[in-house]
Amino acid sequence: xxxxxxxxxxxxxxxxxxxxxxxxxxxxxxxxxxxxxxxxxxxxxxxxxxxxxxxxxxxxxxxxxxxxxxxxxxxxxxxxxxxxxxxxxxxxxxxxxxxxxxxxxxxxxxxxxxxxxxxxxxxxxxxxxxxxxxxxxxxxxxxxxxxxxxxxxxxxxxxxxxxxxxxxxxxxxxxxxxxxxxxxxxxxxxxxxxxxxxxxxxxxxxxxxxxxxxxxxxxxxxxxxxxxxxxxxxxxxxxxxxxxxxxxxxxxxxxxxxxxxxxxxxxxxxxxxxxxxxxxxxxxxxxxxxxxxxxxxxxxxxxxxxxxxxxxxxxxxxxxxxxxxxxxxxxxxxxxxxxxxxxxxxxxxxxxxxxxxxxxxxxxxxxxxxxxxxxxxxxxxxxxxxxxxxx
Amino acid sequence: xxxxxxxxxxxxxxxxxxxxxxxxxxxxxxxxxxxxxxxxxxxxxxxxxxxxxxxxxxxxxxxxxxxxxxxxxxxxxxxxxxxxxxxxxxxxxxxxxxxxxxxxxxxxxxxxxxxxxxxxxxxxxxxxxxxxx
Amino acid sequence: xxxxxxxxxxxxxxxxxxxxxxxxxxxxxxxxxxxxxxxxxxxxxxxxxxxxxxxxxxxxxxxxxxxxxxxxxxxxxxxxxxxxxxxxxxxxxxxxxxxxxxxxxxxxxxxxxxxxxxxxxxxxxxxxxxxxxxxxxxxxxxxxxxxxxxxxxxxxxxxxxxxxxxxxxxxxxxxxxxxxxxxxxxxxxxxxxxxxxxxxxxxxxxxxxxxxxxxxxxxxxxxxxxxxxxxxxxxxxxxxxxxxxxxxxxxxxxxxxxxxxxxxxxxxxxxxxxxxxxxxxxxxxxxxxxxxxxxxxxxxxxxxxxxxxxxxxxxxxxxxxxxxxxxxxxxxxxxxxxxxxxxxxxxxxxxxxxxxxxxxxxxxxxxxxxxxxxxxxxxxxxxxxxxxxxxxxxxxxxxxxxxxxxxxxxxxxxxxxxxxxxxxxxx
Numbered sequence: 001x002x003x004x005x006x007x008x009x010x011x012x013x014x015x016x017x018x019x020x021x022x023x024x025x026x027x028x029x030x031x032x033x034x035x036x037x038x039x040x041x042x043x044x045x046x047x048x049x050x051x052x053x054x055x056x057x058x059x060x061x062x063x064x065x066x067x068x069x070x071x072x073x074x075x076x077x078x079x080x081x082x083x084x085x086x087x088x089x090x091x092x093x094x095x096x097x098x099x100x101x102x103x104x105x106x107x108x109x110x111x112x113x114x115x116x117x118x119x120x121x122x123x124x125x126x127x128x129x130x131x132x133x134x135x136x137x138x139x140x141x142x143x144x145x146x147x148x149x150x151x152x153x154x155x156x157x158x159x160x161x162x163x164x165x166x167x168x169x170x171x172x173x174x175x176x177x178x179x180x181x182x183x184x185x186x187x188x189x190x191x192x193x194x195x196x197x198x199x200x201x202x203x204x205x206x207x208x209x210x211x212x213x214x215x216x217x218x219x220x221x222x223x224x225x226x227x228x229x230x231x232x233x234x235x236x237x238x239x240x241x242x243x244x245x246x247x248x249x250x251x252x253x254x255x256x257x258x259x260x261x262x263x264x265x266x267x268x269x270x271x272x273x274x275x276x277x278x279x280x281x282x283x284x285x286x287x288x289x290x291x292x293x294x295x296x297x298x299x300x301x302x303x304x305x306x307x308x309x310x311x312x313x314x315x316x317x318x319x320x321x322x323x324x325x326x327x328x329x330x331x332x333x334x335x336x337x338x339x340x341x342x343x344x345x346x347x348x349x350x351x352x353x354x355x356x357x358x359x360x361x362x363x364x365x366x367x368x369x370x371x372x373x374x375x376x377x378x379x380x381x382x383x384x385x386x387x388x389x390x391x
Numbered sequence: 392x393x394x395x396x397x398x399x400x401x402x403x404x405x406x407x408x409x410x411x412x413x414x415x416x417x418x419x420x421x422x423x424x425x426x427x428x429x430x431x432x433x434x435x436x437x438x439x440x441x442x443x444x445x446x447x448x449x450x451x452x453x454x455x456x457x458x459x460x461x462x463x464x465x466x467x468x469x470x471x472x473x474x475x476x477x478x479x480x481x482x483x484x485x486x487x488x489x490x491x492x493x494x495x496x497x498x499x500x501x502x503x504x505x506x507x508x509x510x511x512x513x514x515x516x517x518x519x520x521x522x523x524x
Numbered sequence: 525x526x527x528x529x530x531x532x533x534x535x536x537x538x539x540x541x542x543x544x545x546x547x548x549x550x551x552x553x554x555x556x557x558x559x560x561x562x563x564x565x566x567x568x569x570x571x572x573x574x575x576x577x578x579x580x581x582x583x584x585x586x587x588x589x590x591x592x593x594x595x596x597x598x599x600x601x602x603x604x605x606x607x608x609x610x611x612x613x614x615x616x617x618x619x620x621x622x623x624x625x626x627x628x629x630x631x632x633x634x635x636x637x638x639x640x641x642x643x644x645x646x647x648x649x650x651x652x653x654x655x656x657x658x659x660x661x662x663x664x665x666x667x668x669x670x671x672x673x674x675x676x677x678x679x680x681x682x683x684x685x686x687x688x689x690x691x692x693x694x695x696x697x698x699x700x701x702x703x704x705x706x707x708x709x710x711x712x713x714x715x716x717x718x719x720x721x722x723x724x725x726x727x728x729x730x731x732x733x734x735x736x737x738x739x740x741x742x743x744x745x746x747x748x749x750x751x752x753x754x755x756x757x758x759x760x761x762x763x764x765x766x767x768x769x770x771x772x773x774x775x776x777x778x779x780x781x782x783x784x785x786x787x788x789x790x791x792x793x794x795x796x797x798x799x800x801x802x803x804x805x806x807x808x809x810x811x812x813x814x815x816x817x818x819x820x821x822x823x824x825x826x827x828x829x830x831x832x833x834x835x836x837x838x839x840x841x842x843x844x845x846x847x848x849x850x851x852x853x854x855x856x857x858x859x860x861x862x863x864x865x866x867x868x869x870x871x872x873x874x875x876x877x878x879x880x881x882x883x884x885x886x887x888x889x890x891x892x893x894x895x896x897x898x899x900x901x902x903x904x905x906x907x908x909x910x911x912x913x914x915x916x917x918x919x920x921x922x923x924x925x926x927x928x929x930x931x932x933x934x935x936x937x938x939x940x941x942x943x944x945x946x947x948x949x950x951x
Contacts, residue, residue, distance in 0.1 A: 008720075045663045065412040066429065069437070070810060101805065107635065107678035112647055113657045119644070120651035128645040131737050135571030138741045140449065141654065144436040147742035148810050148940065152635070152679070153702045157941025160807040166822060169805035169943050170709060173699045175681030181698060185713070192720040209659065210638075213666045214675030271696035272626065273688040285694065344679070374675055375594065375685035377697055432850075433811050436747065452573075452747055 008191040013383070014260040015089025015248030017081035017201075018352045021050035021241040022339040025084060026356050029339070033357065039340050041239055043229045047216055049207045050241035050340030052077065063162050070148050071158055074105055077244035077345075078155040078203035079162050085199060086163055089248035089260060099165035100195040101156045102186045103246075104178025106344040108150040109208030111143075118142040155203050159246075167195050173344070175373035176309045177271070178202055179245060180347030183369075184269030184381055186249050196251050202348035203244035206341070215240055218374070219313020238310050241340025245348030247355075263355045264367070267382040268293035277315065279308070282378040283325045283370060290368065294382040301382075302365040303331045305354045307346035308372040325370070347371035347379070358385050394519065396512070403512050406445060410437045420509045421487035435503070442511070448518055472498040485509065532715045532798040533787050534949070536618070536780030537892050538611025538729075540604040542578035542773050542879045545611070551896050553878070554904040555925040559757035560879050561771050567737060574749040576756040577735045578773035578880030583607055594686030597673040598637045602683055604776035604885075605633060605731035609687055612778035613727060617792055626695030628723040629688050630714040632706030633680035633699065634732030634884040636739050643738070645669045687727075695723045704844075706730055707777065707887025708937035708945035712801040714781050715947075724786040729778030732884035743772065746811070748848060760881075761908035762845035762874035763852045763916040770846040773880030777888030779895070796895045799833065799932065799950040802826025806942030813850060817858030819944035820844075820936065824862045827934065827946040835863040838870055838948075839930030840903045840921075842894040844938045845874025846881055851938065853915045860918075871928065873921040877907045887937035891947055894935040898951045902927050 016026055021039035023029035039050035058076035061083040062068055071079065086096070118141030119127045119134070127134040148154065153171040160169050168189065172178045179202015186200035206215075215221065221236040255262055270290035272282055291298060304326055326332075335350045336342075342349055351369050358365055369381045404415050411418075411428050424430035430438075439450050467477030478497060482490055488507060497505065539545060542560035543553040553560070560578040569575040580600075584607050588596055591606040598605075613620075646665035651657050676682035680699040688697045696717065702709050707730035714728035734743070743749050750769040752759035760771040787794055804822035806814035813820070828835065844855055860867045875893050882889050897903055902925050909922035931951050938944050 045660050066434070067810075068412065069410070070433075105679075110638075110643065112643065112662060113650075113659075115643070116647040116651040116657050116662060117654045119648050120654050120656075122648045123652075125645065125648040127648040128641060131568045132571035134644060134737055135569075135741060138738075139572070139744065140443070142741070142745065144440050144745035144747075145433060146745060148433065148746070150742075151703055151940060153706075153939065153941050153943065154810060156702075157805070157810060157943065160805045160942065161809070164807055166805050166807045166818065168712075168803035169702065169807075169941075170713070170803070171701050173679040173681055173701045174684060174697065175676075175679055175699070178679070178681065178699075185698070188716065188720055188722070192716060194716060209663055209666065211675070211678060213663055213670060214678055216667070217670055217672070218675045220675075271698070273629070273685065273693055273695065273697040277685075277689075373681060373685075375682045377681060377685050431809050431812050433746070436745070 009193065010252035011187045011190045011266045012250050012252045012255040013247050013263045013266065013355065014250050014255050015085040016263060016352045016356055017084030017088060017246040018349065019052055019056065019077040019081050020243035020339045020342065020349050021052055024053055024056045026352065029353060030356050030360060033338060038338050039241060043231050045229065047212045047221060048236060048239045050239045051207050052242055067158055067161065070145060070154065072108065072149050073205040073242060074203040074244065075155045075158050077242065078103060078246065079158050081244040081246040082159045082163060082199050085246040085248050091248065096163050096165045098167040098195065099163065100167040100169065100186060100189055100198040101160045101165050102170045102172065102182045102198060102200040103156040103159065104172040104182035104202040104344045104348065105152050105155050106204035106206060108152055109210055110150055111146060112209055115142060159199060163199065165199060174377055175375060176343050176346060177371040177373045177377050177379040178344035180307065180369055180371035180379040180381065181271055183247060183348060183351065184271065184379055187266045187269050190249055190251055196254060198249040199246060200249060201244065201246035202345035204342050204344040205242035206240040206343040207242050211240060220310050239340040241342045243339065243342045243345050243349055245345055245352040247352065262386065263359055264383040264385045267384055269381050271379040273377060277376040279372040279376040279378060280325065282376050283372050286378040286380045287325055287370065290380040290382050296366065296382060298326055298328050300366050301326065301329050301368050303333065303354065304329045304368045304370060305333045305350040306370045307336065307350045309341065309374050396516065399515055400512050402445060403515065404508050406441045407438060407508055410434050410441060418508060421485065421507050423489065423504050424506050425504045426492065446515060446519065468502065472496065472501065530719050530721065531784040532718045532781050533784050534779050534795040534798065534895055535782045535787050535792040536612040536616025537795060537895060538608045538615055539775065539777040539889055539892055540580055540583045540608045541775040541889050542580055545583040545607065551900065554875065554893060555902055557905045557907045557923060557925065558878060559907060561756045561759055563756060564735065566735060569740065572740055573744050574751055575753045576759055576771060578771055579735055580775055592686045592690050594673065594676060594682055595690060598677060598683050600733040601633050601637055601731050604733065605631065605683060605687065608729060608731065608776035609727060609778045612729065612780050613691060616780035618725065618780065621692040622725065623692060626723050627693040628695040628714060628717050628726035629684055629693055629697045630710045630726060630728040631680060631684040631687060631699050632701060632710040632730035632884050633683050634734060636734050636736055637677045639671060640737055642669050642671060701884065702943040703939040703941060704883055704886055705937040705939035705943040705945040706884045707889065708891065708935060708947050709803060710888060711779060711891055711947050712803050712945055715798045715801050718781055718783050724783040726781045727778060728781060729776060730885040730888035731776035732882060733774035734883055735772050735774050740772065750847065758908050760847045760877050762843065762847040762877050762906055763913065763920045764909050765911035765913035767847045767849060767852065769848055770876065771880040773882040775882050775885050775889055777885055777892045779891060796898045797950040798947065800827040800831030800948040802830065802946045804944050806944065808942055811940055813854045813938065814942065817854045817861065819942050820855060820858035820938055821861050823944040823946040824934065824936065827948040831948050833932055833948065836866045838932050838934055839928060840871040840873065840897060840933050842890050842933065842935040843872050843874045844936045845876055845906065847876060855936065856916045856918055867918060869919065871903050871921045871926065872918050873903055874906045875904060887945065891935050894933045894949055897933050898930055898949055901930055
């Protein structure tokens with residue numbers, strides 16, 4: 001019999017929202033997956049990208065439409081997915097007054113295209129060395145809203161504003177594990193009585209110039225890409241993408257009492273740093289710790305969802321835990337093959353997809369979510385689903 | 392001067408619409424940007440930026456807040472707010488404005504609430520005219 | 525309500541700040557009312573409307589040689605963090621590498637880790653005129669200009685991992701970034717980890733440096749900075765009627781937090797107890813604070829509720845006090861709401877009057893100042909307080925520090941986006 005550890009409060013997942021390169025809502029994503037589809041990949045400047053469909057329209061999700069001009073891509077995904085999750089959970093208005101918002105996000109794209117235009121014309125490239133010249137161009141030509149658009153905490157701020165959520169609000173930027181960690185931190189917050197309700201997950205857009213060139217520099221594209229925009233003869237398995245996976249977490253008694261649909265209970269959370277850049281060692285420590293806290297053994301896990309970034313070139317595979325850390329687990333799912341790898345959002349997107357598909361299939365399962373980042377950081381959660389609400 | 396008053400109004404209302412996410416038809420000439428159109432402090436920075444680029448002028452930081460209110464009669468506004476004469480002059484100049492919002496007069500903190508598309512157009516008309524002479 | 529729950533204490537402090545990088549000189553400057561603000565020397569700021577800042581003048585740069593590459597590659601933000609974190613860890617007296625137990629790390633860090641040349645160089649080439657932009661030129665130029673570890677520098681997670689590596693930590697590692705409240709938020713999170721039993725020891729803190737061409741521009745564009753360039757030392761004047769914006773500072777602050785019995789067992793020097801933490805959100809606008817200070821009120825109340833303490837027991841408040849017209853007015857109003865008739869008698873002081881606004885690092889360095897306030901039973905002043913503002917009518921400890929009998933001290937941090945965080949320390 002598996003049980004949640006200790007006497008602290010139990011935490012349920014009662015709402016899901018999703019925007020990914022595979023679909024602009026959860027139903028769309030699940031439909032694509034059931035047809036065996038993959039996100040469309042484009043090649044830009046020699047690197048692959050899987051972007052959210054151009055048809056994605058964030059406007060219906062912004063209660064205050066004026067905020068859109070301040071919202072970068074990951075903010076738009078976050079607000080959309082958060083609104084979907086909130087509606088899915090059936091929570092409205094004043095019920096959100098004290099809700100926590102904890103989002104894991106990636107870095108900003110710094111609006112480099114707008115910065116370029118602000119500096120132009122600069123044929124002698126004076127701005128690169130002449131700070132007064134740079135200052136003059138930027139002070140007249142760059143939107144004053146630049147900082148407000150690029151500050152990464154704005155995703156969780158906008159979610160709070162749009163949902164009216166006045167509780168603890170945090171932005172986690174622990175690299176690619178940020179989304180999974182945000183879910184774990186929200187779980188820890190609720191179980192320790194720091195909140196009764198949390199909107200949490202991850203949002204990222206790794207399709208920016210800065211991200212893609214950073215990935216290229218790190219050698220994350222197997223084939224090294226192409227010179228231009230055509231598909232190379234050897235297609236890399238690492239496709240940077242974007243999106244947001246958002247979940248509503250609640251303390252269990254409240255969820256049960258109001259008759260909420262319970263996708264799963266979070267049973268434990270762990271995050272470990274076992275050594276620099278050693279993703280495999282960190283992940284093994286993290287999994288062991290999460291299992292111990294859950295009171296599970298490895299054999300109790302039915303399904304693992306992995307969100308793991310490849311290793312930097314020149315480093316052994318151990319750096320990125322590419323070898324399975326749980327050999328006895330029957331089913332190991334990696335949604336980045338279908339939806340692309342959405343960096344900080346990857347763990348949350350994976351979990352939402354998994355819970356959505358298990359719910360659709362009415363499957364009772366013990367799940368683990370594993371997430372590993374570029375510097376080897378690892379996070380893990382244990383969850384169990386109960387479609388018949390046998391709590 | 393090639394820009395007519397009408398052109399100016401149209402362009403200013405379009406800019407305000409872009410900044411505040413409203414269609415031009417939803418914007419009245421005497422609408423308070425703050426009280427009627429939902430503008431907040433950063434929207435004024437945004438509007439100023441867009442106006443500067445559209446009309447190729449530089450607007451000093453404190454001028455956008457008071458628009459045309461100080462431009463013509465610098466004695467209208469002092470450290471505390473709008474004087475009685477100032478208020479009378481303004482009411483004459485802006486008859487379409489919702490003066491009922493200020494039964495106790497207009498304090499310094501209230502000044503930004505007097506900014507309307509009309510006051511911005513007045514300001515621009517004067518700036519562009521001064522540039523031409 | 526405290527009882528059998530785990531208690532959190534502070535056993536180590538370390539910092540790099542415009543007022544010095546060792547605790548003694550920092551405290552001495554703070555209580556003497558010294559201003560660290562001056563003309564910006566680091567680069568030619570003549571083209572900016574604001575040309576003053578509180579730059580770090582002295583710090584142990586040699587220590588950066590020992591830091592892992594991941595830490596060193598993150599510019600000042602990385603090396604300030606490394607230096608302050610190391611100071612705090614050594615100050616705690618814990619073994620240099622605590623291998624037998626998991627130690628947590630919560631870091632808040634700013635994002636100014638891309639060099640000017642890395643970004644501005646490519647950007648200056650990518651547009652022939654303001655209406656055109658060529659992605660392929662930008663990206664080609666970036667391939668040449670980007671320094672190593674670019675993908676790691678995309679978010680502060682790698683810096684956190686680098687610090688964890690350097691210290692040999694095996695516990696949970698987290699990077700948070702809630703802008704100007706992040707320094708306090710990091711302390712909130714680490715305290716929660718200890719209270720909830722994830723770890724017994726955690727190193728937490730924050731680092732930031734936005735005194736660089738793009739950073740300075742971003743704040744100037746918002747009109748958030750004081751333009752009192754001719755009188756730099758008088759520019760940061762929180763709560764004063766003539767305040768006109770904040771002054772950028774920079775630096776890093778770290779605290780070692782420990783579970784109480786763990787600290788007592790090893791006979792650690794305990795600076796203070798983390799009696800309560802509180803975090804909330806205005807959920808109102810991205811820059812304008814909620815007109816009634818809803819988030820600030822909630823954060824302060826939560827911290828006091830967790831500690832089981834009434835407003836009348838608070839000996840002083842280390843305000844967010846940025847010296848902007850809006851923040852100081854609304855923070856004052858929020859304090860009035862929370863403290864009621866006790867508000868007029870609670871001393872409220874702002875360290876930013878002396879060291880400027882350390883942005884992401886502010887909450888952490890100000891928490892250190894608050895802990896030292898309890899240790900020395902002396903409240904640092906709010907300097908440059910000369911003109912009373914009718915909307916700011918509390919006791920701001922004007923211009924001179926003050927000895928007082930303080931058992932509980934509260935520190936506030938608020939941010940763009942409406943994030944509000946408070947931490948309550950007990951002697």
